[in-house]
Amino acid sequence: MSRTAETDARPLPTGAVLVAGAGPGVSGHLARLLAAEGHDLALLGIDPRELEQLAADGRDAGVRVETAQVDLTDDDAVRSTVAELGLRLGRFALVHFNPSAFREEDPLTLTPAALAEDVALGVGALLSVVQAARPFLAVDARVSVTGSMAADQPWNKAASLGVQKAAVRNLVHSLDTTLEPHGVRAVSVTVRGTLSTDPDSPFSHAAVARALRAALDQPADAWRSEVPYEG
Template sequence: MPGAAIVIGAGPGLGLSLIRRFAREGLSVGFVARRAEAVAGYQRALDAEGLDTLGLVADAADPESLRAALDELQSRHGAPKLAVYNAAIIEPSRFVTPSGIDEARYADAPGWRARGEPMDEDALVESFRANVAGALTLARHVTPDMIARRRGTLILTGGVLAFGPWIEWAGVSLGKAALRSLGHSLALELAPKGVQVATVAIHGTMARGTPYDPDLVAGAYWEIHRRPAPDWTPDVHFKADEADGADPDR
């Protein structure tokens, strides 16, 4: 039976792969990103592929902005049966000492410029809004309908950083650990009401043509959504090799 899905945090990697995978499975997919030009470009590409999608501009770190976008998506597509929180501020940083690198670059993925100076309190709160609080905004918006139907899936994009911080990724590590805790709390609340909540820990850097190709990761998200209730777990590890997940900057 067709239905709707929502992806918060559309980007050229995993975000677009998720949108395409869900749409190709027959869902009407709404997606959200911060930059208007990016949303317009993604929409043109998806329309050219004949996929049923709708992109809106909103800031996941701003509850009012995100709620307005979610209201619009729900009015167009109906209540989603699947929602993914994929938004984050990804920036190499430390808390007290300056970054030891100018840029983090792994595999063939684009690099990330380091903050340089230590992350102060204001930057930490800003990052927490995008990395964690936006996921709560999404959950509070979409899960009441899922509870009413006793069916639905909420997936949070986590990372191996949730299980142990990397030296150049202090802010992101803190955010992913908090996001995982939020996911576990939501799973405890919602599983008895028929709603699945899972946080995906991705143990490698996503890059096309690798074991961490975004299309492969998106396929894993779809399989999570299809799991029967006896197989639900709050943590899902996407790990190509047992050695994956160590801090490369040590």
Template sequence: MTAPVYIVLGAGPGLGLSTARRFAEAGHRVVLLGQSVERAQPLADQLVAEGYAADVDAVDLLDEADVRRAVAAAGERHGRIDVLHFNPSAWRERTVLELTVAELLEDVAFGAGALLPALQAAAPVMPAGGRVLVTGSAAADTPWSGAPTLGVQKAAVRNLVTSIDATMKERGVRAVAMQVNGMLAKEGPFGPDAVAAALFAAATRPDEGWTAHVSYNG
């Protein structure tokens, strides 16, 4: 049996790295998909230095073909994808009096739409018991007017997870969006390690009583 594989889109030095480490601690091989190899490689190097297996690739989340390529390549390298973690979001400080339709749609494509090609590329190598995990935000319910696209992204991806879970459960794969009801911080209950532990718990629940949405209140 090969080790289970955890792949994260939107890998960064904060929550993305902490969540990858938590899955690595549980025996998963980690694949970090970031904006560039140059940015993601130091994160993988850090995990490797800690004794974990990790590799990286670059992905353009606004390029559907590139998302498919990166996820499919990870599946081909390792033969399976057990956890597909969708972590990105776009932050754009423009009020609704300034925001253009093109900007809104670009941010939704980045923070929600890219999940579709990622899922479609991962699905052929996701075994029963696999999980689709999405980092959600209270912005879905209480958006800040200064950056309204974030709330639209988080509401859209939360809604999408409902359909993903209903579709994928026939294959034994479940999906969950964990809504983080607080501002991410450097430490404390909303620090990266605490939120990562909650994401891990949300994804590793048994199928019995499964819900596609959970909240983390710190």
């Protein structure tokens, strides 16, 4: 990286990292990256074993970790949980939103109720999380979202996923515009490839987590609320 790029980059402020939809994939790798940088962790998820493993990894890195098992579609539960975590940890440097629902149904079998259920997780929950975290966001904090090429190239047999990813990307653009006057920026990283469990793949969970981390350090005068990751 050039000296100019180093000067213009916006480093994350001090504060905890709130991960909504924490699990062993991209979100877990991103949490570990940021714990290694010294950020405390607040992890929201549904699997207690996955949460405990991530918490153990974070504590091994020497940071404080708080976990909460919560259904992200339960607006009241999410808001109260995030507020409690904010009071415990102080400021949030980053809110990362990771969840989406995968339902293998095409547009001729997908019902409106099922689509609404999926969108509630993959899109609506972002509102619950960010609105609850807003009082605790540090100046220069970030909001990031794991995006997908399904937003532009949906697989018809999992029609709701494409809707979720297109909608959440659109919402990130609006969040970024709304939060910018308060010193907070939002970004969606569109992963243009299929996630892989192969650690050597450019679309491994670790590689995508690194791309997300890099997107958080965009220069202030060239900030983009969507960053494509081509692998």
